[in-house]
Amino acid sequence: MTSEPLSFPRQYARTQRFTLGAPRTFRVSPDGERVIFLRSRSGTDRANLLWVLDLATGAERVVADPSQLLAGGTERLSPAERARRERLREGGAGIVGYATDDAAELAAFTLSGRLFVAEPRTGAVRELAVPGPVIDPRPSPDGRHVAYVSDGALRVVRVAADDGTGEGPDDRALAAPEAATVTYGLAEFIAAEEMERSRGFWWAPGSDRLLVARADDAPVRRWWITDPAHPDRAPEQIAYPLAGSPNAEVRLFALGLDGSRTEVVHDRERYPYLARVHWSAAGPPLLLVQARDQRSQVYLAVDPDSGSTRMVHAEDAEPWLDLFPGVPCWTPDGRLVRITDEGGARVLAVGDRPLTGAQLHVRAVLDVSADDVLVSASAGAEAADPETGEVHVYRVGELGVERLSQEPGVHGATRTGEVTVLISAVPHTPGARTRVWRDDKPVAEVTSYAERPDLTPRVTLTEGGTRRIPCAVLLPSGHPVDGEPLPVLLDPYGGPHAARVHAAHNAYLTSQWYADQGFAVVIADGRGTPHRSPGWEKAIHQDLTVTLDDQIDALQGLAGRFPLDLSRVAIRGWSYGGYLAALAVLRRPDVFHAAVAGAPVTDWRLYDTHYTERYLGDPAEHPAVYAANSLVTDDGLAAPAAQHRPLMIVHGLADDNVVFGHSLRLSSALLAAGRPHEVLPLSGVTHMAAQEEVAENLLLLQVDFLRRSLGLD
Incomplete structure (x- = not known):
């Protein structure tokens, strides 16, 4: 007896977009002997195990199961841990994160709020009896202690009962919350959601103290998330800093294992955002703090004994300054490493010198050594070959720039010493390949258990429109480029923080599935999307509607080269893409004939401070800007009935990022304007929509709606 093969929507949902079973979260031991990583046992297993690759033998073994x-037993998560995973967009289970000491001899992680430590070299694992639920445990650099957060307190526990000091094991709080609104050691909502700062404490290189963030969200507005499908359950209260309203108050303390407590002092009134913290043996603790309007920021060196700070570098720019992964940090000889916009390019600067130019658009710093800086970058505005959708790994030094990844694709890396782990996703091969290099020679490959999809994207990477917008075009399997025109489905994100045009196979699986339902699918990364040039990203200042202009420009520019039927054009998107999809049918019904808007931001006054104010400013100072970019105040709502276009709004009731109120307000405005539409509420679903049945059926329901709306059935 044989079972029927899974449909693509079910396979896509069950494998969490074909990410399950793929190795992730790599750490190389400084002695160059081991690579530690996470991976589940199969392409449908959500539970990650802790593994180690022995580079001498090439053998992989499980450290913690x-x-x-x-x-x-069933894994149980505390509300704080669920919220943290939502901010990280973490849909896995089991060991979803870990941290090691400097020597990578000790790894700490949590399961069901319990604290475990493992020795990757020996495979020994044990639980430390501590108060729970435990969040974000991190060993000290010397491996003697583990710091963690429990019930808002920053606690420290000794790892060994007798480590030669003559002291027994202890577990104690270095800082406990003074009120229910206070936490120590956790990133506040706005840092985790928008600044990509998911941590709230940092060990000193000497393992004798920590820098710990204290966040008090008492000033923050309170919202209530409820699920009407369960009227017996009380609403969940969340602190949500909507645009123009107060943020959490964040302070930083140096806490010693000896019980000392020193507050780090800087001008928090002028620079309230604690965006980055770095502490290494190469220099004093380093902070990056931002002004509320994000037009100025300063890099501060901290004296942990006195709490005083001194300015290392200051930056001011219009209309805003961006934050980048991996910086700021110090070089081993004490020079500041940062990424900055200079001369119309995004460059790597070390000390007072930029080491890259307009040929590269630097995205992140991956590692810093005495000889070079390892970065990921895409082609810059002045590159001879635009390399649409490609991301490469480069070594940057005083003598020049060297590209490590060679084949076209999207590449990333982790490096310690002479060992580099290179992760590569390429256009013609499913998933990603993980290779380990030593001294520029391949020595091992980490196995992936991810499933192979049953379809192969037929994608053309190109540019479209007068602005040469990066695009991907997908046609149904077997449909000739010069064949009959097809109904068009635009499938963008189209906004800040996320590009969708990638030179990678799995990036287009869903889009190809839509194409095989009879559509020509177009993905366009217009102005506002990252990784092309600073000016490209910042062209949306106070006017998000230019992202819609670029979708139209790309569509019309591609029409002469691909079989696109411009009389039948639909658009779908999620989050910012949902906003863009709804904007399309409301403002340009002459171009778009149907839309699916998933979790759309419909009123920017209801979205968070750091994101929204960066692009639109303070709503009290710029009310007209907010009105012009809103869906619920759009004059297009009053368009003649002949121009009303079918719109499906999809939203999770448990979404605490773009709350369901956005879709309710849009639906109410549409109803008041006499505009027909459909609303699909998802009970118990957050912004991720990760549940298997939901993810599968969302694809099926969307394609059914689009086919009906365009008259294809």
Whole structure:
């Protein structure tokens, strides 16, 4: 007896977009002997295990297995841990994160709020009996202690009962919350959601103290998330800093294991955002703090004994300054490493010198050594070859720039010493390949258990429109480029923080599935999307509607080269893409004939401070800007009935990022304007929509709606 093969929507949902079973979260031991990583046992297993690759033998072995450590029990997450995973967009289970000491001899992680430590070299694992639920445990650099957060307190526990100091094990709070609104050691909502700062404490290189963020969200507005499908359950209260309203108050303390407590002092009134913290043996603790309007920021060196700070570097720019992964940090000889916009390019600067120019658009710093800086970058505005959708790994030094990744694709890396782990996704091969290099020679490859999709994207990477917008075009399998025109589906994100045009196979699986339902699918990364040039990203200042202009420009520019039927054009998107989809049918019904808007931001006054104010400013100072970019105040709502276009609004009731109120307000405005539309509420679903049945059926329901709306059935 054989079972029927899974449909693509079910396979896509069950494998969490074909990410399950793929290795992730790599750490190379400084001695160059081991690579530690996470991976589940198969392409449909959500539970990650902790693994180690022995570089001498090439053998992989399990270090920690959640099913054994929990004795087969069900994993239980605290509300704080669920919220943290939502901010990280973490849909996995089991060991979803870990941290090691400097020597990578000790790894700490949580399961069901319990604290475990493992020795990757020996495979020994044990639980430390501490108050729970435990969040974000991190060993000290010397491996003697583990710091963690529990019930808002920053606690420290000794790892060994007798480590030669003559002291027994202890577990104690270095800082406990003074009120229910206070936490120590956790990133506040706005830092985790918008600044990509998911941590709230940092060990000193000497392992004798920590820098710890204290966040008090008492000033923050309170919202209530409820699920009407369960009227017996009380609403969940969340602190949400909507645009123009107060943020959490964030302070930083140096806490010693000896009980000392020193507040780090800087001008928090002028620079309220604690955006980055770095502490290494190469220099004093380093902070990056931003002004509320994000037009100025300063890099501060901290004296942890006195709490005083001194300015290392200051930046001012219009209309805003961006934050980047991996910086700021110090070089081993104490020079500041940062990424900055200079001369119309995004460059790497070390000390007072830019080391890259307009040929590269630097995206992140991956590692810093005495000889070079390892970065990821895409082609810059002046590159001879635009390399549409490609991301490469480069070594940057005083003598020049060297590209490490060679084949076209999207590449990333982790490096310690002479060992580099290179992760590569390429256009013609499913998933990603993980290779380990030593001294520029391949020595091992980490196995992936991810499933292979049953379809192969037929994608053309190109540019479209007068602005040469990066685009991907997908046609149904077997449909000739010079064949009959097809109904068009635009499938963008189209806004800040996320590009969708990638030179990678799996990036287009869903889009190809839509194409095989009879559409020509177009993905366009217009102005506002990252990784092309600073000017490209910042062209949306106070006018998000230019992102819609670029979708139209790309569509019309591609029409002469691909079989696109411009009389039948639909658009779908999620989050910012949902906003863009709704904007399309409301403002340009002459171009767009149907839309699916998933979790759309419909009124920017209801979205968070750091994101929204960066692009639109303070709503009290710029009310007309907010009105012009809103969907619920759009004059297009009053368009003649002949121009009303079908619109499906999809939204999770449990979404605490773009709350369901956005879609309710849009629906109410549409109803008041006499505009027909459909609303699909998803009970218990957050912004991720990760549940298997939901993810599968969302694809099926959307394609059914689009086919009906365009008259294809």
